[in-house]
Amino acid sequence: MSKVRVLVGTRKGAFILSSDASRKRWDVAGPHFAGWEIFHVNGSPADPDRLYASQSSAWFGQVMHRSNDAGKTWETVGNQFQYDGTPGTHTWYDGSPHPWEFKRVWHLEPSLTDPDTVYAGVEDAALFKTTDAAQTWNELPGLRTQKTGPSWAPGAGGLCLHTLVIDPTNPDRLYAAISSAGVFRTDDEGKTWKPVNHGLRSNHIPDPDAEVGHCVHRIAMHPSRPNVLFMQKHWDVMRTDDRAESWHEISGNLPSDFGFVIDVNANEPDTVYVIPITSDSLHYVPEGKLRVYRSRSGGNEWEALTKGLPQKDCYVNVLRDALATDQLDPCGVYFGTTGGQVYASADDGDSWEAIVRDLPAVLSVQVQTIP
């Protein structure tokens, strides 16, 4: 029988939630790395017991961990992320040039085929890769040194490369999303990159449809349809049907087109999930109601999913890496809140239950489906 493992990163440690395919009873293990901010924990699709975790702390910097036994034991691995060559500058909040400075690893994306190969998206925005199970990390500098790099400027959350998507039909093709620069695509395994933001409009930048400068919060792809990507931008939910060559808006009837998360149902490539958030400064769910919105038509028509979710006096946020789906049928959907709840649905989002309610603020949720 299949198993599901939910890897949860929080402000104060990591937790691993496990269940069988029924997804009714959950075992909660943790905190791992107690007291540390865990931006992301992710597992290798090629070896699900191989996990990687990014630990970060304002006091102690970046630490990386690897597990070979599904998180029962962990060992520290390489934490040196040195930009290639002389890094130069990007643009600071006041428009002045500012040196690139490594701050933390936001996102880990293991190779689809090799458990020892992992990509890391970092702040200040750059892409690193390991091929020796995270002992050493080398930058793929083609992204940061792409011609628009010096103009990238951080948003309030920092200049972070927070999302990496690998095309399963063409592993040379990757998408990287950077706040607040936009989406970039490589077709040669990271050697060269180009901005792919045509169709995005962002009123917080002087030229609303500029080539870069868009605060993309998250992108998602269904593996069976790699030409289609969905995006939650700072404002606007967007879709592309041509490998990000052009984007169009699909916000439709959402109560707020601001949010952080977006993901796709494992069995229905046109079923998409978002969690609208009130912005600009509030950053909690609208009207005190925690609602996941689902579109079964690839966007524009959205329905609120509320069964089992608090519908009054709720003022949590759901951060960009904190929603994920499993590979079962019906599809499981999972998300974590800044209030420390991790909610799960085992029926495509129709109904929800909290697996845990009182964790530290959740930064990331990743799901492994183990045959």
Place this chain on the structure above:
Amino acid sequence: MIKVALPANLQALAGSGRMVELEVDGTVTQRAVLDALEARYPALLGTIRDAVTKKRRPLLRFFACEEDLSDIAPDTPLPDEVARGAEPLLILGAIAGGGDG
């Protein structure tokens, strides 16, 4: 033997207790002690000082003999009491002041 007191987060990372004892060859300086500490506990590389520049991480402090030695030059000899192992070199995280940390 030199004694170094570690903050809780680093104890967990090193798999050590609060107080660790180290052999340090030659003059006992901040740099020599940290070199010996990182050699003994590689998991601490980069967590006390930058792995490349070797600069102290800004929110950590080094105290000994009731003095703040955080900003002394890394090759300055540490007090005799530390060099003799009579007093520990204390590594502390700065107080969060009620912040999220």
